[in-house]
Amino acid sequence: MSELFSKKNIKLLTDPLNENNPITVQVLGVCSALAVTVKVEPAIVMGISVMVVTAFANLIISLLRNTIPDRIRIIVQLVVVAALVIIVDQILKAFAYDVSKQLSVFVGLIITNCIIMGRLEAFALGNKPWSSFLDGIGNGAGYGIILIIISILREIFGSGTLTLPGLGELRIIPTMFYEFGYKNNGLMILPPMALIVVGLIIWYQRAKNKGLMETK
Amino acid sequence: MKMKKDSNLYIFLYASILVIVVAAALSYTAETLKPIQQQNAKIEKIQNILKSVGIESTVSNAEELFNKYIPQENRIVINSKGEKAQGIEAFNIDQKAENYKTLEKRNLSLYIVKMDDGTTKTIIPLLGVGLWGPIWGYISLDTDNNTIYGAVFDHKGETPGLGAEISQTQFQKQFIGKTIFDGDKFVSITAYKGGKGAAIAAGNTKHGVDAISGGTITSKGLEKMIYDCLEGYQAYLKNK
Numbered sequence: 121m122s123e124l125f126s127k128k129n130i131k132l133l134t135d136p137l138n139e140n141n142p143i144t145v146q147v148l149g150v151c152s153a154l155a156v157t158v159k160v161e162p163a164i165v166m167g168i169s170v171m172v173v174t175a176f177a178n179l180i181i182s183l184l185r186n187t188i189p190d191r192i193r194i195i196v197q198l199v200v201v202a203a204l205v206i207i208v209d210q211i212l213k214a215f216a217y218d219v220s221k222q223l224s225v226f227v228g229l230i231i232t233n234c235i236i237m238g239r240l241e242a243f244a245l246g247n248k249p250w251s252s253f254l255d256g257i258g259n260g261a262g263y264g265i266i267l268i269i270i271s272i273l274r275e276i277f278g279s280g281t282l283t284l285p286g287l288g289e290l291r292i293i294p295t296m297f298y299e300f301g302y303k304n305n306g307l308m309i310l311p312p313m314a315l316i317v318v319g320l321i322i323w324y325q326r327a328k329n330k331g332l333m334e335t336k
Numbered sequence: 337m338k339m340k341k342d343s344n345l346y347i348f349l350y351a352s353i354l355v356i357v358v359a360a361a362l363s364y365t366a367e368t369l370k371p372i373q374q375q376n377a378k379i380e381k382i383q384n385i386l387k388s389v390g391i392e393s394t395v396s397n398a399e400e401l402f403n404k405y406i407p408q409e410n411r412i413v414i415n416s417k418g419e420k421a422q423g424i425e426a427f428n429i430d431q432k433a434e435n436y437k438t439l440e441k442r443n444l445s446l447y448i449v450k451m452d453d454g455t456t457k458t459i460i461p462l463l464g465v466g467l468w469g470p471i472w473g474y475i476s477l478d479t480d481n482n483t484i485y486g487a488v489f490d491h492k493g494e495t496p497g498l499g500a501e502i503s504q505t506q507f508q509k510q511f512i513g514k515t516i517f518d519g520d521k522f523v524s525i526t527a528y529k530g531g532k533g534a535a536i537a538a539g540n541t542k543h544g545v546d547a548i549s550g551g552t553i554t555s556k557g558l559e560k561m562i563y564d565c566l567e568g569y570q571a572y573l574k575n576k
Contacts, residue, residue: 189347196354203358207365214369217376225493 124250132254136262138329143266144322145332148234152226153267154314161283162222163271167264169212169227171257173204174236178256180204181244188245197240198231205230235259270317278308381427388474388488389449389457406459410448416440418572431463431472435564444568449476457485460569464561466554468493471502471561475511481573484525487511489558499554510535510545518543522570524563527555 142148149170156166180200181188188196209227212220220227230236239259244252275282280293293302307313326332339346382398386405393401411426416439426445434442447459459476473489487508494500501507516524527547528534535544547555 187341187350189341189350191342192347192351195351199354199358203362206362210365210369210373214372214376217373217380 129251129254132251133258133261136255136258137265138262138325139331141262141266141325142235142238142259143263143318144325146235146238148238149263150315150318152229152233153263153270153318154311156223156226157267157271157274157314158278158309159222159275159283160268160271161285162219163267164264164285165212165216165219166223166226167260167267169208169223170230170233170235170263171260172208173201173230174239174260174263175253175256176204177201177236178239178244178252179249181240182247182249182252185245193245194237197237201236201240202231235263266318266321269321270314273317274308274314277305278313280304384488384490385447385459385461385474388459388476388486389451390486391449405449405451406447410450412446412448414444414446414569414572416442416444416568416571418569418575431461432470435463439568442568444572446569446572455479458573460566462489462561462565464557464564466491466494466502466557467499467551468495471554471557473502473558473561475562475566477516477573482515482517484511484514484516491554494551494554497550498548499551501548501551502554502558507548514545515542516566517573520574522567524566525559527559529555 136142139145143150143153152166152170157163177197177200181197184196205228208230209220212223212227239256243255247255272282276292280291280298282290282292284290293304305313339349379395379398382402383393383395386393386398386401389405391401391405413421413424413426413429415421421443424443426447429443429445431445434444445461449457449459451457456479457476458481459474461472461474463470463472465471469492471489471491471494473487475487476485477483478485489502489508491500491503494502511525514525516522523543526535526540526544528538528540528544529547529552530537531549532546534546535541538544547559
């Protein structure tokens with residue numbers, strides 16, 4: 121057990137949450153982060169979907185790493201990732217139909233998410249299955265956390281609500297405010313504002329974490 | 337037998353086995369989940385039908401409400417002469433296949449709703465093409481079989497913010513109160529280009545709505561869909 125959760129392995133899990141975050145530090149997977157963060161529920165589902173795909177793709181590729189012929193390495197990775205994405209898509213269509221409709225093409229586009237291929241190439245091909253699996257979970261979670269933060273900000277200021285799985289739509293900004301002339305910020309619903317929010321998060325993270333600042 | 341990892345034979349074998357395994361896993365998943373997915377699609381269809389007459393439903397009570405407001409005998413299939421066809425389930429009609437047939441051969445489905453206030457509305461399913469893919473919807477007519485009581489549209493992959501706006505209530509609300517007959521003549525609904533107020537500017541407040549700016553092809557597709565799908569019902573609607 122101590123082997124499984126050694127310091128090194130824990131670091132694999134927690135690093136991507138902050139210091140090595142795929143979105144804010146490596147700047148990967150930004151496209152979908154802008155597209156699916158209008159409401160919180162789809163963002164959570166998207167985060168979990170990506171986490172499942174990164175974790176299992178890492179695991180499978182790591183298990184196969186010694187058998188994969190070098191010349192068709194990328195093809196093998198793509199086949200594995202594509203299969204996982206289709207499975208996730210089918211499961212969402214069966215058990216989370218509404219959310220799957222909102223996510224529309226973006227579930228399918230997980231295949232093109234740079235985080236996944238990036239982790240496979242950079243980590244899973246050279247590491248043991250268990251650490252690869254943790255690395256996948258960590259990176260997926262790092263992606264998901266940023267998505268959730270962006271979506272919370274966007275939904276509160278863009279629609280005045282929070283949509284949580286199982287709880288439905290909760291009104292955050294009281295209707296009374298609207299009677300006094302408060303208006304939802306329409307820009308929040310559009311992708312450009314999501315990019316600005318990502319920028320703000322990067323700014324905040326770097327201000328807190330001096331190690332991330334580039335030195336000249 | 338030891339094979340070299342970079343030999344052609346190994347690569348071919350590896351790729352083939354991988355693809356077979358993946359294909360098996362995928363077909364298994366798809367087949368196991370199919371019934372649940374079909375049920376989801378069915379519920380969504382019911383919800384859309386009910387929404388076109390303003391009845392809001394949830395996933396759990398959709399079927400119950402559907403049976404209450406539109407009992408089996410009120411799901412009707414007719415032909416273009418307005419005669420009822422027997423033995424065909426209106427809900428299961430393949431709309432796409434019907435659209436390809438000539439008007440005389442089409443099986444036209446419709447749903448008659450008994451509302452809480454005692455009035456009856458007629459719901460007609462629609463299917464057409466937008467810019468990127470299919471668009472569909474349900475239009476409900478008031479007791480006079482002429483005035484639109486409500487409309488619901490949805491799409492497969494229209495551009496968000498442009499063509500996809502047809503699925504917004506704001507756009508759909510415009511149809512309420514418009515009429516599809518001008519006297520005895522079937523005129524359907526026309527979508528006018530030019531943003532908000534375009535229909536009024538064109539002087540067609542009875543049968544015209546504002547098209548979506550930036551979504552002209554989808555709007556025109558919608559206009560064509562309504563015309564094509566309602567055309568066959570003329571005889572039935574006038575008879576009543």
